[in-house]
Amino acid sequence: MSDTRETETASREIDLTNEAQSEAVAAGHDPSPAPIPTEPERPAEVETERPVVISTHDMEVFYGSFRAVEPVNMDFKAREITALIGPSGCGKSTVLRCFNRMNDLIATARVNGEVRYHGENIYDPSVDPVEIRRRVGMVFQKPNPFPKSIYENVAWGAKINGAASGKAEMDELVQNALENAALWDEVKDKLGESGYSLSGGQQQRLCIARAIATSPDVVLMDEPASALDPIATLRIEELMLELKKSYSIIIVTHNMQQAARVSDKTAFFNVKLDEDGMRTGRLVEYTDTDQLFTSPSEEETEDYITGRFG
Amino acid sequence: MSAPARLASTEAPSLGVFGRLARRRKRRDRMMTAVLLVAVILALVPIILILIEVIRRGIGAMNWEFLTSTQIFSQRREGGGYLNGLVGTLYMVTIATLVAVPLGVGSATYVVEYKDARLVPFIQFFTDVMTGVPSIFIGLYIYTLLVQGNIGLSVGFSTLAGGLALSLLMIPIVARSSEEVLRLVPDDLRNAAYGLGARRWQVVTQIVLPTARSGLITGSMLAIGRAAGETAPLLLTALGAFTVVPQLVNAPQSALPLIIYNEARGPFEAAHARAWAGALELMLLVLLVTIVARAIGRGTEIEQ
């Protein structure tokens, strides 16, 4: 195509011949011949490197004879953040609690199917739930530090699992955990003070430090920021993105934008009401976060995220 | 979408309308406050009058001799003191506490932590029943069982029998109050502990009980205060004595409430005076226990 240009007067439009360059103008970039910067690519080799840490196989949850969650099949990879979203009653918290057998604490709860941690079914009768909970940590919605000192809070979990043999080792473990939870600088001079002397956001980070002190490789978070103010929330989200480098994180959140901000993959659960008003949860769509929030494949997902929802 | 009706009035309502309504409500409010105040006064007055009376009548006979010497054999004569009773009360209450607190707290812990166990409703039911058992029955029961020795073991009228009778009285009180306190420990904390991979006994002993510590202590001390003032269970178990009794078994033991009961019953002025002093002494003992309980309770509260 000919490239002759004439010195036109006044027109805002710069006459371009290259289709791509015109798109650059539309996108607001400088229309120079330089290559257009696209969204930073995630290095392809990381995808194949990351192994599956937790996988579910037709996992269902019953309360007594009532089925609360329909069969779920999901894979969670290492060093990846997965968000579980959906309306209330869709079973996302129930599903989360299956991954560290916390549902065992509810008398009528029963889990069918398999949940495999590094390939082993954690619901096998020979498996000790206590072992699972050490390796799959949990952070709860409302910050719940123990009524102990900050140091003791972090150390307790490690202590009962026999993690550190002496004071020096424990000191180091506590410091590492607090550093990884982005709390060390704020508390290093007051480790002996009560956990309750901290602000809400700090308490939650203390709970995160407590959870990672037992050296898990998966951390489950049940709406970890919903009881916090916006600034504290953002700090937790930033922390999650840092923690992703070492842990696989599964987070339940009712805040779609939060799920969009922090997660690599998102699972959308929906709720069904039967004639008696009982709620059953169902996994509708589970895919890359970017995909789910811009072009979901399921109409239910699309309805939920755009608010066209009954 | 229609705008919300009625509430959004753009004009300020005329003070006349508001005034009438507001004045009526204010009057009613003040009347309620007055009624409640009267109720409080009516409730407090008898207690305050009792306190004043006890102090007034007891302080006269309360002296160093009273506090440090034992009873004189003859009620008619002045002098002597209730030391034997004070020692006896302290001795038996200690035994009662050592039995009742572990059993009561233990039972409450079971009920709360193993709440789905089938035994739990039974335990709760029987604890309630025990709270209602008349204290004389408890005395009679221990008398039959241990003083007379119908199960083959006999300790006679003794400190142990009295202490055990008091413990039976205390157990349901400790159990009930401990249960309330343990329920107050947020499930959040238990969940966090289990989530870290703790076993049940670790959660209970290292998290739940320490958290509830001050409430458990308060509850126990209130039970202690109650037991210190009980007379009926001791009538058939401790029986009473005029000297300080160090033996645990096979020797009747004295107690402040017992002495007060005996001295007040008789016709003698001197005895009555001592009885008032004894009552004052007992009241001060219970007051001391209550103050200590509250101080401990305030010291380690859970912040929310």
Next chain:
Amino acid sequence: MTRPQDINLHFHQELEGLEQTVLGVVDKAVGMVEMAVESVVTGNVELADEVIAEDGEIDEAYFSVHTNWVHLMARFQPLGSDLRKMSVLLHLNTTFERMGDQCVNIAKITRFNNGLPRVERICDQVQEMGDLVRPMIRTAIEAYLRKDADEARLLPAMDQPVDRLNANMYKETVAVRDNPELLEWATKMLMVSRALERIGDQAVDFAEQTVYLITGERAEFNEMGLDESADAGIG
């Protein structure tokens, strides 16, 4: 089963308003193309001035749409198809503002060429290009309104004759090189031709955006080979 209700009603209403404004701009742009082509082919300077005046309105609309768009994004953080629609509307806003500018370029050439002799062949070809381009825009509008991706995929084929006519224009210009006045006129008409070719591309771009909105797929129609085989591109 409960009927779905819109719990995001206010946003959807505002989004619809934004869409209406943008479609209004598109509509106006189609009209401007017709006027611009007529003005340059007939040498009608008053008509050219009208085109330039219309563009002023388009520029105003561009700014207001952009401002409203930014506010909507800040307030509502839309997702899914709402997000894609926002993206498409922003893109279309720019595209059609530029289409207006192309029409202005043509109108200015009318004024520049005022008084110069015309070559009928060239005028016919330019008119033909104008007549090809306007239905392209209207087809793209239809496809957008009816959410018809297949109809949108017709656009590249419709663009081919326009491209051919534009390529041919050079020859026509060279043919009159011996006459300086005609050459001057024809050189300017070459630029008109290019402007119309750009307008055609912008219509194809509109169709690409429509396909993205409907399916979530991005595609350069050229790369998909749709413009090579007009038959295979359909369905």
